[in-house]
Amino acid sequence: MRLLVPIAALVLSALAGSALAATKVVGYIPSYKGLRTVADRTDLSKLTHINLAFANPAPGGSFLNGGSPACMEAATAADINYVVQKAHAAGAKVLVSLAGGVIPACAGNWQTLLQPASRAGLIQNLVQFVNTYALDGVDVDLEGELLTAIDNAGHYTPFIQGLRTALPGKLVTAATATYEGGMIPVSSLASFDFVNIMAYDAVGPGWGTVGTEHSPYSLAQSNIATWQARGLSKDKLVLGLPFYGYGFNGYASSYGFADIVNQFGAAAAQTDLIGKLGAGSAYITYNGIPTLKAKTRLALQQGSGVMIWELSQDATGANSLLSAVRAEIGTTPPSTAVATVYQDCNYAGYAAALPEGSYTLAQLQARGIKDNDLSSLRVNAGYQVQLFDGDNFAGTSVTRSADTGCLVDQGFNDRATSIVIAKAASAWSLQLEAENFGNQGGVQTEACSEGGLNVGWIDAGDWMAYAGINFPSSGTYRVEYRVASISGGTLSLDLNAGATQLGQVAVPATGGWQTWTTVSHTVTVNAGPHAVGVYAPTGGWNLNWIRFTKL
Incomplete structure (x- = not known):
């Protein structure tokens, strides 16, 4: 689209029966x-x-x-x-x-x-x-x-x-x-x-x-x-x-491509310019x-x-x-590659695009990838790359499900000897709107600048409880809280009316009751339904939502 007269977007989605389904x-x-x-x-x-x-x-x-x-x-x-x-x-x-x-x-x-x-x-x-x-x-x-x-x-x-x-x-x-x-x-x-x-x-x-x-x-x-x-x-x-294109210094200000071909002939379709570029020159650019x-x-x-x-x-x-x-x-041959590995950091040096699959050292070398020679990689959404420092998928490994500009940060620079590329397992995630509590003590709700409602007027000792939250498997979860506060405070998380304490998180001063930021910590939870409780050891903060993600 044009920036002044906005443009339409032309996007190729799945063409039925076509090899170009992703384009x-x-x-x-x-x-x-x-x-x-x-x-x-x-x-x-x-x-x-x-x-x-x-x-x-x-x-x-x-x-x-x-x-x-x-x-x-x-x-x-x-x-x-x-x-x-x-x-x-x-x-x-x-x-x-x-x-x-x-x-x-x-x-x-x-x-x-x-x-x-x-x-x-x-x-x-x-x-x-x-x-x-x-x-x-x-x-x-x-x-x-x-x-x-x-x-x-x-x-x-x-x-x-x-x-x-x-x-x-x-x-x-x-x-x-x-x-x-x-x-x-x-x-x-x-x-x-x-x-x-x-x-x-x-x-x-x-x-x-x-x-x-x-x-x-x-x-x-x-x-x-x-x-x-x-x-x-x-x-x-x-x-x-x-x-379309634009004209200057004597030409019309705007042209559709069809107008250019009709006025200047079929040869104009094979170039980008009528006239000569220059501040004082007459030209059309397209x-x-x-x-x-x-x-x-x-x-x-x-x-x-x-x-x-x-x-x-x-x-x-x-x-x-x-x-x-x-x-x-x-x-253009349709590519089945879902990841690209690079010789150097910041996606430099030689590169090799790899489809989903498992690659021993011999298979990597057949694609021009040297042993212990990779420093960065790109990964398509929904996939993960597991790098092994031994052949045949042995030894220490690191898994990346997002673009990684330098494997130095993962301690895996120039260490890859075999690789497995597979679809990433979907991470379980659940977001609770703070106002959807089953029970509470001392809090109120109000209109939220981010839409809907948030919980506010939280003083020390106040709490909210959310019943029947079913965690799919035992293990580690990241818990994020969308909070706002004038001067800061503390919140804590527990399960089943305080029977299991999961830890406290400091709420920073954000500068306003509707100036939101996200804080988080990791907790360990057993699989099954639990009553989740949020408690205020110290008050003075608002809560918009809580999000749990299985790690």
């Missing part, structure tokens, strides 16, 4: 370009996801007005139903994209509607919209200053978390820029199925340095590296591709077929697919960018 190709259709018109001129079978852009809530928070969209420019219920039926027949999923870079006059105030008092109602109205049109999910495209204001108020991540909970079995995705103030918060990433990176618009009408390109290959590389560093996993990273093919290869190497803003701008026939992208995906 995403997401295409946006702006409602103001005519949903039916664009759908009819596009080969929807080349897409895995289609984002209908953009829906906004009415001032009261409703997304529907009767059976029609309340605030979605030029879109009718019949238009949406037509595209959904046609896309589903072609094997593509359809999402509604929210907000956009320019919020229309018919929209309500997003900042107000995402406050705790109205957030739940807004989410339910959005669920109603999704169900009314048989949509497959929601794409969130809050951008720029609006995104920053919502995030600074602490309302973005709770909104996404609430949306995720309210749409089981549906997709929740986002579009994001890669500049300070335009990036979605890291705290929201876990709730998205994937994130579309708007890797373009380095220069355009009114911003950037005239004389440069608006979407060079190097910008895509830089944006990907930024989001990798922020913790976005490969399976969730989707690279944005522009199907991405032609070779560059978009190269970006598609990059997206498959570093991420899980591509996103397109937007489909109405594509050329036809041999000059179609969508066809070029799909052809490039089709010529």
Whole structure:
């Protein structure tokens, strides 16, 4: 999407019967370009996801007005139903994209509607919209200053978390820029199925340095590296591709790719530039077929697919960018690798991509991996890598289920002789909302800035009890507490009315009763149902939730 006129994300999801099941190709259709018109001129079978852009809530928070969209420019219920039926027949999923870079006059105030008092109602109205049109999910495209204001108020991540909970079995995705103030918060990433990176618009009408390109290959590389560093996993990273360009110094300010080909001929499809780059030169900057093919290869190497803003701008026939992208995906062998090991720290030196399986020293050497020579690794979500310092899976081992930039920290640098790569066992986790106690002594509840309620007015000697908490197996659990405090305090955890004491945790001073932080400790619990108790040796703190995770 564009950063000013937000883009649609094009993501490839599972294509039925295709070897490209993990690849995403997401295409946006702006409602103001005519949903039916664009759908009819596009080969929807080349897409895995289609984002209908953009829906906004009415001032009261409703997304529907009767059976029609309340605030979605030029879109009718019949238009949406037509595209959904046609896309589903072609094997593509359809999402509604929210907000956009320019919020229309018919929209309500997003900042107000995402406050705790109205957030739940807004989410339910959005669920109603999704169900009314048989949509497959929601794409969130809050951008720029609006995104920053919502995030600074602490309302973005709770909104996404609430949306995720309210749409089981549906997709929740986002579009994001890669500049300070335009990036979605890291705290929201876990709730998205994937994130579309708007890797373009380095220069355009009114911003950037005239004389440069608006979407060079190097910008895509830089944006990907930024989001990798922020913790976005490969399976969730989707690279944005522009199907448009900008003109300067005598040319029109904006061009769809089809406009460029129609005006300057088929040869223009094979380059990225009309004219000559320069601050005082007349030129048009865009991405032609070779560059978009190269970006598609990059997206498959570093991420899980591509996103397109937007489909109405594509050329036809041999000059179609969508066809070029799909052809490039089709010529890229699907990778079964789920982990990559590297010779040096920070993912440097030689690298080898490994599918799930067990690898003796001889099998590693056959893949070019030397004995005792590995220093970092990357692991796909849902998998784990177990490194052994002996051949045939003997000796000391270390297990990693996340990217590890340097095995020095694990005491396993240059020690791997055999490796096992397998699906990670799902860790049991349970979150208790603090206000859902079965019994209590001395506490009260109140509205929480993170949504819902929290427990407050906790004095020394106060307590909360939660009955029937079933721990699946005996062993070690991490217990996290979401707390806020003006001056700090202490809480303790016990089982079965104090029969088993599990230890105390210091609550730090956070600076406000609604300024939240998370503290934790590890405890040992026997399997089975228990009554969990939280007690205040010293008071002066609030509690939002408690989370147990089996280690």
